[in-house]
Amino acid sequence: MSQLTALLTPLDITALSGLIACWLLAGRLAEHPPASHPSVSRLMEDYRRDWMKVFVTRQPRIFDATLIDSLRQGTAFFASASMIAIGGGVALIGNTAMLQQLTANLPISATGPELGLRMLPVIGFMANALLKFVWAHRLFGYSSILMAAVPNDPADPEAFHRAAQAAEINITAAKSFNRGLRSIYFALAALGWLLGTPGLVLGTVLATGVLLRREFASASRRVLMRKP
DSSP states (O other), rough: HHHHHTOHEEEEEEEEHHHHHEEEEEHHHHHHTTTTSHHHHHHHHHHHHHHHHHHHOOOOOOOHHHHHHHHHHHHHHHHHHHHHHHHHHHHHHHHHHHHHHHTSSSSSSOOHHHHHHHHHHHHHHHHHHHHHHHHHHHHHHHHHHHHTTTOOOOTTTTTHHHHHOOOOOOHHHHHHHHHHHHHHHHHHHHGGGGGGGGHHOOOOHOOOOOOHHHHOOOOHHHHHOOOO
């Protein structure tokens, strides 16, 4: 471990610190945006609550069951993809000769141990993504159970209460899913380190910029903000 850390220059440490800081900042801004400029994630929370209010009076509820199932399938897909990526990254670290062959045509002067070290942030972000997707999958399952417990009679005093509970669990699941997606973005940014510290910095800036633009300046946000 000491040999690996010795390969880090002060510039590398600064770039890695910036990567983690931008990852945390992007998540913070998306989940806790300014009240005057809500993010797409925050706007979608209100739509999820509205969904559950409509769900109480919708008959039959096949559409809602299909929709929640599609959300679970999406999280399962990303969880599986993350697991495969982690396995591939660990295999490359264990076989640095193969990693050097894969990067032979890239402008990289790093040795085998250095290349292995530069893959660690990628694996770390993908591991975090896997955990978030697995938890999101489970929460969407909880939400579906709560939806099934909503009485068919809208006049039942428990109907809207249980629907509100399902909405909040659904929102929590969506947060976990979005956190997993952000980890994938920054795993891709961390791949830039294979090109050196400038590549890591550039990847961090691009990933942060793309995420913030989609949350605060995208066409989808303008549609969500559109008034009738």
